[in-house]
Amino acid sequence: MNEVIKLLGNHRSIREYDTSRDINEEQIEIIMKSAMAAPNWTNGQQVSVIAVRDSEKKVELAKAAGNQKWVEEAPVFLVFCIDFYRAKLASEKNGKEFRIVDDVEAIIVGSTDVGIALGTTVAAAESMGIGIVPIGGIRKNPQDVIDLLELPEFVYPVVGLAMGYPKTIPSQKPRLPLEATYHKEQYNAEVQMEMIDQYDKTISSYMSERTNGQDTSDWSSKVAHFNESRFDPYAKVTGPTLKKQGFHFK
Amino acid sequence: MNEVIKLLGNHRSIREYDTSRDINEEQIEIIMKSAMAAPNWTNGQQVSVIAVRDSEKKVELAKAAGNQKWVEEAPVFLVFCIDFYRAKLASEKNGKEFRIVDDVEAIIVGSTDVGIALGTTVAAAESMGIGIVPIGGIRKNPQDVIDLLELPEFVYPVVGLAMGYPKTIPSQKPRLPLEATYHKEQYNAEVQMEMIDQYDKTISSYMSERTNGQDTSDWSSKVAHFNESRFDPYAKVTGPTLKKQGFHFK
Structure with missing residues (x-):
């Protein structure tokens, strides 16, 4: 069994963080490059990720997710969004009609691309010793998340990811x-x-x-x-x- | 940069396979255990994967995907499905109404879970030297895929994954x-x-x-x-x- 297989099979959700350890910008960029290198639908790259460190914003996001305090306590909170805003700009640039958002296909494509990027982010973060817990609860108050992160049309927040070095390692x-x-x-x-x-x-x-x-x-x-x-x-x-x-x- | 980050950043789609090398059952099970250990929505585990090795079935799946010959040529073709069939059985077992499938939430949750499992499968397979290419084209003829794989109600085929040892490594x-x-x-x-x-x-x-x-x-x-x-x-x-x-x- 190779090291990657060991890592992937060892996943657990981390909701308590060692607050003395931050995650630096270089680390997030390494993780994001991994996520974006993963496959996606017809190379359309229908995903955007917004990294939130600002304390007040994290308090608001924790509330939006139904008072999940680990959202507030994590040093970094990533918000994974379906993103067809670039696709719309691409259509305008080429004088084509922009129709995919009028079908449920866009929801399937966007959510699958979000999932692939999220799964890859989890592997990358955990390989660096960082703990994570995905937060689908942000969809309870999507308009608050949209307003807070200034998401344009054709962008929708699907899932958050709280990240931090683990305080303790729970059982699997x-x-x-x-x-x-x-x-x-x-x-x-x-x-x-x-x-x-x-x-x-x-x-x-x-x-x-x-x-x-x-x-x-x-x-x-x-x-x-x-x-x-x-x-x-x-x-x-x-x-x-x-x-x-x-x-x-x- | 650790080995996992190197691996994830090095992804490319593989559509030509070394036909002298098979992927054995033990390898697929290792890969599937990795995929299923990944996070999912509220531990509902809304994913099923069907592995196809049968040549005639692969020919049919290649056709369903719009004549993609690598589907036929790959030693193994995995079909990733949204799966709320178990959720329905869980509702029946507990005498509860089964309502989540009446909302677009089920499409978002199921597709995101599929994406997470797919992204993790890609990382696991590539760590073993296996090449992959995701095939969203199976959604062009979903009823053919449903019939061929005998998918029950509340199960939907979202994306396939052709897998095999690479014949050549294309540029990224x-x-x-x-x-x-x-x-x-x-x-x-x-x-x-x-x-x-x-x-x-x-x-x-x-x-x-x-x-x-x-x-x-x-x-x-x-x-x-x-x-x-x-x-x-x-x-x-x-x-x-x-x-x-x-x-x-x-």
Whole structure:
């Protein structure tokens, strides 16, 4: 097993930072160059990242994300955005119609490009000993994020990334058995319920150990709860704010 | 600069493979474990990957992607899917309503999770000397891919990944200047047109060198052309097929 594989398999979310250690500008640029060298859709490079260090801005972003204090405490907070603003300028420069933002394709392309850049950023940062936690919660109040970072039309904030040197290293959360998520030649639907039952036991034990038996909740109950009600604050604003930014998906 | 940073900064697309070298099952499992260990939205793990080795299936997938012969020639072709099928089972198991698929949030969450898993897969594969090229073209004929891989409701194929040992290593395509895609404290809209002009010259020279002066096309003309007309085959089917799979985004 090579060093990269070891690193990637060792990921965990870091929400507490060693506040005596900063991340310098050179480090962020190295990480960003790695992220931007990754593949993207037809070399359109539909991503922008805004790095925030300013304390007041981080307080506002922590609020926008539903009071996640690690957003405020991290020395650097990156905001990953779908970016078709450059594509619009490219269309104008060449006298062409700009139509891709009128279809859901733009949401898929932009979000996938954001994910690729984010996954690569995580690998780059962790290789330097920096801890991270992604913050999708910024989509709870996207207009606040848009105003704060002065995002133009056709740019939408998808996910944040709090970064800092870890104060402590938490245990690693187990994932679904590989049999559930990795399929050979065709989708294996039959095995899914069994894998969920098995994983529910794994997560229940994991939670119990971490809380001295106080919390024995399993995976499927959390997912079910989330998909029934916890996503409401997002659903209320995501579609309308995307449209306001110029994404008239259908 | 550490080895991971060197690796990530060195990415290029590989479309020609050394057909004498296969990728074995153990290697794919190592790569998939890396991908699944990466972050994802609220640990919902909204991704499935289907690995295809079967020659006839690869021929069909190459056709679905608009006759991309490297899909056929690669020893392994991975298909990355948004997967809310497990989420639906989790809702049923816990007697909760399953509503997230009725909002565009599910498209953003699923595509971002796919991107993170894909970006991590690329890093893992390349660390083992394996070359890759992502194939978004599978979205031109999503129903064919769904039928071929027997994808159930709430599962949607977003992007493929052709993998094989490189026959030759092509030159690396330059990216937009970092000043265009990486912003400090707020989005830098003013600089974008200047960066596009500068990058157009870079890409025009790069193309000219690669084609002995036959092709001197620049970046913005390609992006403009794509966004006016080349995305039509996608736009025609993406929305309707997403809806058929159960994603009633609004």
